[in-house]
Each structure stands twice: as C-alpha cells, then as structure tokens.
Amino acid sequence: MQYMLDTHTLLWFLEGNPTLSKEARNIIEETGSRKYVSIASIWEIAIKVSLEKLKLAKSLEDFLFDLSQSNITILPIKLSHTLRLSKLDFFHRDPFDRLIIAQSIEENYEVLTRDSNFSSYDIVIRW
Numbered sequence: 001m002q003y004m005l006d007t008h009t010l011l012w013f014l015e016g017n018p019t020l021s022k023e024a025r026n027i028i029e030e031t032g033s034r035k036y037v038s039i040a041s042i043w044e045i046a047i048k049v050s051l052e053k054l055k056l057a058k059s060l061e062d063f064l065f066d067l068s069q070s071n072i073t074i075l076p077i078k079l080s081h082t083l084r085l086s087k088l089d090f091f092h093r094d095p096f097d098r099l100i101i102a103q104s105i106e107e108n109y110e111v112l113t114r115d116s117n118f119s120s121y122d123i124v125i126r127w
Contacts, residue, residue, distance in 0.1 A: 001033040003126070004104045005072065006113035007041040007096065014066050015057045021127050024112045028072070036075040037067070038103050044096040080106050091120035 005013070005028070012020035013028050028035055042064070048054035056063050067074070077099065085102035092098055094117075101121050104111050110124040118125055 001027075002107070002109045003027055003033060003035050004075070004100060004107070004109040004111045005035060005037045005041070006100060006111060006115060006118070007037075007044050008114065009112045010037050010041055010067070010072070011045070011056075014063060014070070021114070024127055027112060027126060031071065035072045036107075036109060037072050038075050038096075038100045039077060040096045040099040040103075042067075042074065075103060075107070077103070078106075088121070092117040 009020065009024055009028075011017070013025065027033065045054060045056075045063070046060060049056060049060050058066070081099065081103045084106045085099055088098055088102055092101065092115075097115065097117070100111070101118060101123065103109070104123050105121065110126050111118055112126050114127050
C-alpha cells in the first residue's frame with residue numbers, strides 16, 4: 001500500500017502528539033508500505049513557522065532532519081499534479097490541501113488525515 005500524509009499527520013507523528021490516531025501511527029510505522037509527504041506540506045510548515053503561526057517542538061532544521069531519517073519520502077510536485085489540481089472541484093479551499101489531494105488522486109495514494117473536507121474527493125481516507 002502507498003499512503004500520503006496530510007500536513008498535520010506528519011507534524012503529529014514526528015512530534016509524538018497523542019492526537020495522532022493509532023491506525024495512522026501504525027500505518028506510518030509499518031515497514032511494508034510506502035509513505036509520502038508532499039513538498040507542499042514542508043512548504044506550508046516553513047511558512048507557518050516563519051510567520052510564527054506554528055511552533056515546533058524542535059527547530060525547523062531538526063524537524064526536517066527527523067523527517068529525513070524516517071521512512072517517509074518527500075513527494076515533489078509534478079506537472080501531472082498541477083493538471084489534476086486545475087480540475088478539482090472546490091470542496092476544499094486550502095491551497096496546500098488541494099495540492100495534497102491532487103497528488104493523492106494522481107498517484108493513487110490513500111491519505112492519512114483527520115480533515116473531513118478530504119472526503120468530498122475520490123480518495124481513500126484512513127484515520
């Protein structure tokens with residue numbers, strides 16, 4: 001199986017937040033599946049940290065180092081993702097989430113998210 005982590009899922013996993021569901025944690029820690037996080041999530045985190053809208057438990061550098069040592073692959077933005085994004089209905093308005101949704105549809109990944117707005121799209125959500 002292949003999974004895309006939503007931004008909050010990545011944050012909660014790397015920071016050990018108990019809000020992360022047991023199912024999501026088990027999937028991320030499972031060695032037999034592939035896990036991805038969009039570069040858009042990293043971009044979103046960096047923006048929110050710089051605007052002081054997000055306070056990480058560690059520095060952004062340490063957070064990114066922890067990510068690099070995990071079994072989670074950073075997914076770049078491909079042209080096919082932007083084309084898919086241009087065709088998405090506007091059920092969800094957040095631009096970062098819309099890109100994550102488009103990437104998940106295009107790559108056929110299940111999404112690990114608690115965000116109920118994702119369920120309006122043709123993707124499998126796990127939480």
